[in-house]
Amino acid sequence: MASIAEKLTDITGAAFAALDLPVELGQVRVSDRPDLAQFQCNGAMAASKMAKKNPREIAQAVVEALQSHKEFSKIEIAGPGFINLNITDDYLASHLAQSAGDERLGVEKIAKQETIVLDYGGPNIAKPMHVGHLRSSIIGDSLRRICDFAGYSAIGDVHMGDWGRPMGMILSVLEARGTLGEPVTMDQLEEIYPAAAKACKEDEAQMEKAREATVKLQDGDETYKAAWKQFIDVSVKGMKKNFDALGVHFDLWKGEADVHELIAPMVNKLKTNGFAVESEGALVISVEQEGDKKEMPPLILLKSDGGVMYGTTDLATIVERMEENNPVKIIYVVDQRQSLHFEQVFRAAYKGGIVPENIELTHAGFGTMNGPDGKPFKTRAGGVMRLEDLISMGIEKAQARLAEADLARDMDKGERADIAQKVAIAAIKFADLQNNRIADYVFDIDRMTSFEGKTGPYLLYQAVRIKSLLRKAEGQGFKPGKEFLLRDSDRSLALLLTELPNVFEGALKNYTPHLLCEYAYRLAQEFSSFYAACHILSEEDEALRSSRLALCELTQSQIVLVLGLLGIKIPERM
Ligand code: ARG
Numbered sequence: 001m002a003s004i005a006e007k008l009t010d011i012t013g014a015a016f017a018a019l020d021l022p023v024e025l026g027q028v029r030v031s032d033r034p035d036l037a038q039f040q041c042n043g044a045m046a047a048s049k050m051a052k053k054n055p056r057e058i059a060q061a062v063v064e065a066l067q068s069h070k071e072f073s074k075i076e077i078a079g080p081g082f083i084n085l086n087i088t089d090d091y092l093a094s095h096l097a098q099s100a101g102d103e104r105l106g107v108e109k110i111a112k113q114e115t116i117v118l119d120y121g122g123p124n125i126a127k128p129m130h131v132g133h134l135r136s137s138i139i140g141d142s143l144r145r146i147c148d149f150a151g152y153s154a155i156g157d158v159h160m161g162d163w164g165r166p167m168g169m170i171l172s173v174l175e176a177r178g179t180l181g182e183p184v185t186m187d188q189l190e191e192i193y194p195a196a197a198k199a200c201k202e203d204e205a206q207m208e209k210a211r212e213a214t215v216k217l218q219d220g221d222e223t224y225k226a227a228w229k230q231f232i233d234v235s236v237k238g239m240k241k242n243f244d245a246l247g248v249h250f251d252l253w254k255g256e257a258d259v260h261e262l263i264a265p266m267v268n269k270l271k272t273n274g275f276a277v278e279s280e281g282a283l284v285i286s287v288e289q290e291g292d293k294k295e296m297p298p299l300i301l302l303k304s305d306g307g308v309m310y311g312t313t314d315l316a317t318i319v320e321r322m323e324e325n326n327p328v329k330i331i332y333v334v335d336q337r338q339s340l341h342f343e344q345v346f347r348a349a350y351k352g353g354i355v356p357e358n359i360e361l362t363h364a365g366f367g368t369m370n371g372p373d374g375k376p377f378k379t380r381a382g383g384v385m386r387l388e389d390l391i392s393m394g395i396e397k398a399q400a401r402l403a404e405a406d407l408a409r410d411m412d413k414g415e416r417a418d419i420a421q422k423v424a425i426a427a428i429k430f431a432d433l434q435n436n437r438i439a440d441y442v443f444d445i446d447r448m449t450s451f452e453g454k455t456g457p458y459l460l461y462q463a464v465r466i467k468s469l470l471r472k473a474e475g476q477g478f479k480p481g482k483e484f485l486l487r488d489s490d491r492s493l494a495l496l497l498t499e500l501p502n503v504f505e506g507a508l509k510n511y512t513p514h515l516l517c518e519y520a521y522r523l524a525q526e527f528s529s530f531y532a533a534c535h536i537l538s539e540e541d542e543a544l545r546s547s548r549l550a551l552c553e554l555t556q557s558q559i560v561l562v563l564g565l566l567g568i569k570i571p572e573r574m
Contacts, residue, residue: 001106003501004095005029005039008071008085012041015065019058021047028085030499037076037084038495044081055081092494093484099498100554101482105561107501109151110508116152117321118144120333121243121250124161125235126170126193129242130384131369131377131443132335138432138567139366140333141248142513145565147331150508155325158239160255162232163313168214169196170231171224172206175213181223183230186238215307218260232257242387247425247567259316263308266316266354267301275352276301287347299344314345318354318361329360331511336365336438364511367440369432377443394424397449398457405451407461407574419571423449423457426568430456433566434517454521456568459559462524464574466556473537473549480553481546489533490551493526497554500562513566520562527555 002010005028013026025043032040044062048055059081066075074086099106120140123129140156147154170189173196174180184192200207217224236253243250267283270276276283281304288296299311321330332342342363349355371377379385398420402408408419431448435441451457470480486494499519507515536552539545563570 004498039085041083089486111151113153115327116329117327121158128386137248156250157252158250162255163257169210171213172209256313262316285348299348366437398423426456433513463559463570480549485547493530
């Protein structure tokens with residue numbers, strides 16, 4: 001169904017068209033000045049440039065054309081020619097009833113199951129996952145849910161780093177220790193990798209061995225391949241456990257190694273077609289374009305020793321995805337600092353004919369999660385924070401917060417643990433997602449676990465409160481109605497509830513879940529004001545009571561939907 005802004009845009013657009021002006025000028029949106037009006041249309045200003053007329057004169061003509069429309073309760077011209085609009089309570093109520101009755105709450109499906117591949121997570125085998133991988137996982141998983149809800153068939157791929165030099169380092173160290181072939185555990189692996197990296201850094205001979213081992217592994221050496229396979233399996237098991245705890249889902253557990261076989265044919269084709277050329281012993285694709293403002297180095301496909309690069313596996317992964325998934329878009333949720341890399345890969349993919357121009361390749365980059373010192377977040381000991389430690393830290397804090405707020409007290413141990421887990425995950429995810437993804441943010445465990453302010457726990461608390469109110473109503477035999485009866489005190493919540501489709505559209509368009517976070521927060525706040533100002537269960541007038549219960553129910557459904565799109569689960573009670 002159309003959103004209210006779209007319906008009003010249709011009406012206003014027709015008024016512009018009747019004056020021989022482009023219909024697009026009739027764009028109506030929620031007012032920037034809610035103190036002056038509910039909606040606004042700024043088209044008269046643009047029209048005045050085209051028609052070379054005074055904008056207020058044009059606005060006046062539009063306003064006259066709108067007079068016959070009974071949807072509006074107030075039509076006014078402000079400033080140089082803004083058209084300010086209010087709608088009638090009846091119109092608002094009937095629109096709201098329509099969206100409340102819609103299983104998608106009025107959010108239109110824009111896609112027809114076209115495939116989108118989302119590349120997020122990107123942990124590296126044997127290395128602990130760092131906060132960059134955490135951000136990628138949280139944002140990527142939310143974008144996957146958003147794309148799915150929009151009607152796409154969204155595929156999340158973890159794209160592990162499982163094929164580079166670090167693999168050779170581990171293998172060469174296992175060999176030096178004489179334990180190559182014996183199964184290793186995750187704990188051993190976590191000791192081996194840093195030791196291997198250190199040994200290689202300090203000892204050129206060891207580094208040479210690591211290099212050789214990498215090449216041999218990639219060439220298919222049986223012994224290396226078997227050892228590698230074993231430690232990949234343990235790592236993946238560990239990762240799955242962590243991602244499960246975080247509530248982050250992947251459809252595909254692929255990695256760089258999976259495309260190894262595709263590299264040679266891809267490189268040959270690029271050579272034959274003249275795109276790949278020798279340069280200083282390496283094989284490269286030039287990706288410069290006319291009008292480039294910054295230096296754009298070529299993408300290196302093969303180093304002079306024949307080794308493949310990060311960009312080579314990324315390009316081959318595009319070949320694989322085009323063949324296997326045939327997507328309309330591939331979205332990479334990766335640290336913003338890798339933007340040059342993706343620019344090079346995307347240009348090479350289009351130029352080399354790997355991806356047709358009409359397929360979208362997007363790098364949805366994100367900023368750094370910093371510690372209180374403003375530098376990339378580290379543990380107190382100065383190391384990287386492991387994901388499982390971060391989750392346990394969140395849970396511990398959540399337990400303390402629940403105790404402080406006297407919540408979840410009379411519940412059994414199991415339920416309390418479940419609630420603490422949900423509060424912790426909501427805190428971590430919301431703190432991350434609420435920032436515009438490009439921005440850096442400061443990780444502050446105390447602030448993000450608070451039940452007050454713009455936090456995940458605050459939203460969970462509000463959602464649970466509405467749920468319990470609805471339960472109580474049911475217990476008293478009161479049902480939410482199908483119709484809305486709006487009073488002064490109900491109107492602003494009702495108006496806000498109509499904004500969901502536009503907010504969703506914005507979040508989808510720019511891959512920006514923070515818009516949904518903002519909306520959820522506004523909704524919770526607006527609900528609080530409504531709750532403070534209105535009688536609900538104690539309202540004597542039955543029609544008004546059922547309308548208010550319907551507002552509660554719609555608010556609840558929207559919060560559940562929005563938090564669900566963010567990957568946040570709500571407990572039954574708290
Ligand atoms: N493993 C990489 C890293 O840790 C991230 C992978 C991102 N995805 C990709 N297709 N390059 O930086």
